[in-house]
Amino acid sequence: MISLDGFRGNPILSINPRAKRIIFRFDRAQGRTVIVIPSKQYVGKVAQHKDTFNQWVDSLILKERITFSNGLIFPFKGAPHTLMVSPLDIHLKRPKVELFNAIIRVHGHHDDIRRHMKKFLRDEALIVAKILSEKYAKALDVPLTHITIKDMSSMWGRCLRQKELCYNWRLILAPSPIFEYVAAHEVSHCIHPNHSAAFWKTVAILCPHFKENRAWLKNNSTMLMQYSL
Ligand SMILES: [Zn+2]
Secondary structure: OOOOOOOOOOOEEEEOOOOOOOEEEEEOOOOEEEEEEOOHHHHHHHHHHHHHHHHHHHHHHHHOOEEOOOOOEEEEOOEEEEEEEEOOOOOOOOOEEEEEOOEEEEEOOHHHHHHHHHHHHHHHHHHHHHHHHHHHHHHHOOOOOEEEEEOOOOOOEEEEOOOEEEEEHHHHOOOHHHHHHHHHHHHHOOOOOOOOHHHHHHHHHHOOOHHHHHHHHHHHHHHHHOEEO
């Protein structure tokens, strides 16, 4: 297995003898990035292209950015939901976001959809982040001081000072087991501030199927990172 450590978005490596050099490409159908090399001899050279590749991924995410607008179908907790905008009801004092039957309905003005969706998605992410982090912290008997939701472009979570956790809001778009894995990962950092064998053992105690979830996240991170608030 070729290690592509440090390559943003976890690309897959593909050999194509017709390629004349190393090529980066985005497979839209799969939502993944691909590094194409002409032959096996090029495997050793891929690492030299890490910085260029990461810059290319950044520009790709910007270009392919998906923003929240009326009619958008997007994943919420792993299932497709449709965003619908309705005029603000005169009985509602404040704009409201409702979730019913796979429809997320924003009562408000079109100009404000992004602002309302930002609040809604971040609030939902925080609810899940708190439940999961507190559950895992209790299981490991570690104290947590702060749990926050952030807009990060290349990370899913962070553990600071071994007691403060922050999570990427886009985790609320992914299926629930993915958020569980990231929470188990970050809470385990409260004990092990590294990625040692002992760290992964702790993750496995909290989240026995973490390998599948970690693989899912690797394969889908480019797709999730396209969503922008
Ligand atoms: Zn980590």
